[in-house]
Amino acid sequence: MGRKMKRDYRVKRVPEYEIDAPTAKQIVALLDENFPDTFDGRTYFKQLPHFRYLAFDGETVIGQAGVDHRVIRAGGKIIRIFGIVDLCVTPTHRGVGLASNLLKQIENLAAVSNVDFLVLMGDVDALYIANGFQHVGSAMTKWLAVEEVESFSLIERDLSYCFLVKPVRGESWPLGPIDMLGYLF
Template identity: 65%
Template sequence: MRLIKPRRLRFRGFLDECFPDTFDGRSYFKQLPHFRYLAYQDEKIVGQLGIDHRVINIEGKIVRIFGLIDLCVLPAYRRSGIASNLLHTAEMQARRAQVDFLVLMGDNDTIYKAHGFNRVSPAMTKWLAVENVESVSIIERDLADFFLVKSLSAEEWPKGKIDMLGYLF
């Protein structure tokens, strides 16, 4: 995998192809990620993983996370190890940054479970709702069907209510 700066328009088209009717020509969904990993094949973007580096609060315990955002690979390049490479690269950077956990929201957990992620249940979560590039309200809901974590230490995921301290990626 080679990392180079993408052309903005080419990247937007890539996201629109991976997530039809979601990005509407933007290079982000709810908020710009802090950084991204991009996978290229012959100068063409074929995969990406956005990273949100932040702290969250779980029952008063501050936890350092990398939020993994919008992992995607173009359909013609799937099942070739690109998504696994992106996840591995993010994990290595998170370890260097002394992050406690990788966190993501996903309804299909097959690849994530293969990489050591587990569902959090219950996952009572509070976050800032963002719709159409506008803050709307604070939402609190059990996200056990979507909330996946991977510990990067011997520490277990803390029990209790999760405050994302911002938007939900």
């Protein structure tokens, strides 16, 4: 039997504190499958997200995106963001728009919320550009390095190769140094 493309799924938004143990176990498995040797049995890499969008096929978690709601400083302005974390889709359900759907749902929520920009660190440009994200022209960024679940140091680095943003209401990104006011998701 060839590779099966699955289109039937449902998506649920869940606050992090409501995620029960069986669902957490499935999230660990999904993250491990999609980001091998990274999560070390946790549902998060650096820190818990505030909420997640979970995609289910029946009772099985087949995709997810975490969202970190915070303020950051960019070009001297304080802006409110939804940071998108650890977006992934299980291989059997890829290529049918599930990741794009998760991004759209986050965008729709931002559109009715007090949020200025969606922000993510991405290495799959084609997916994010197709979904309206753009690289920022300059991204000298400061953040709190967390390693092995321990605060480590402050890092400052140019992240323009991976720092992607999408305005929620058409505003332009305030160019200039970026301070994540916390860990880098």
